[in-house]
Amino acid sequence: MPNLNVYLVEGYSEAQKETLLVRMTDAVVDSIAAPKASVRIFLIELPRAHICAGGVVLAAEARAGGPLSPGGPTIHAFLISGRTDAQKEALIGALTGVVDEVLAIPPAPVRVMIFDVANTDFGMQGVTAKSLGR
Template sequence: MPNLNVYVAEGHTVAQKAALLQRMTDAVVDSVGSPKESVRIFLIELPRAHVCVGGVTLLADELAGRPVPPGGPTVHAFLIAGRSDAQKEALIGGITRAIGETLAIPPDPVRVMIFDVASTDFGMKGVTAKSLGR
C-alpha cells in the first residue's frame, strides 16, 4: 500500500529522478516489508518560483545571485497503520539517504512525514484495505 508523494524543486536530470524513485522504492521495501509491486511513488517537480524557504523563493535567490538552497525535498509517506517505530525510523533514514545519494542533497533540508492511515480509510480494488485483510 505505501503511497509516497515526493516534492522536489526542478533541475534534476531524468536519470537522477529515475534513480531516486528506484532507491526510494527499495527503501520502502527494506524498511517496512511491503511488496515492491504495492509501492506507489509520485514525483512532484516544482518550479523554483513555487518553492519558498525562509520567506524567499528559490527563484528570487537565483535571480539575486545568492546561493540557492535545495528547498527540500519533502516526502509525504502514507502507510496503513500498524508499522513499528523502528520501521518508520528505518523508512525515514532510507528515504533521506536515497535523496542524498541520488540528488546530492544533504540530510538537513530533507523532510519526511509519515501518515498512518487506518485500514478502513484506505481503499484498493474498490473496497477498504481492511476488507482485503490488511
C-alpha cells in the same frame, strides 16, 4: 500501499529522477517490509517560484545570484497503520539517505512526513484495505 508523494524542485536529469524513484522503492521495501508491487511513488516537480523555504522564495534566491538551496525535498509517506516506531525511523533514514546519494542533497533540508492511514480509510480494488485483510 504505501504511497509516497515526493515534492522536488525542478532541474534534475531524467536519469537522476528515475534512479531516485527506484532507490526510494527499494528503501520502502527494505525499511518496512512492504511488497514491492504495492509501493507507489509520485514525483511532483515544482518550479523555484513555487517553493518558499524559511521565508525565501527560491526564485528570488536564484535571481540574487548566490548559492542555491535545494528547497527540500519533502516526502509524504502514506502507510496503512500498524508499522512500528523502529520501522518508521528506518524509513525516514533510508529515504533521506537516498536523496543524499542520488541528488547530493544533504539531510538538513530534507523533510519526511509519515501519515498513518487506518485500514478502513484506504481503498484498493474498490474496497477497503481492511476487507482485503490488510
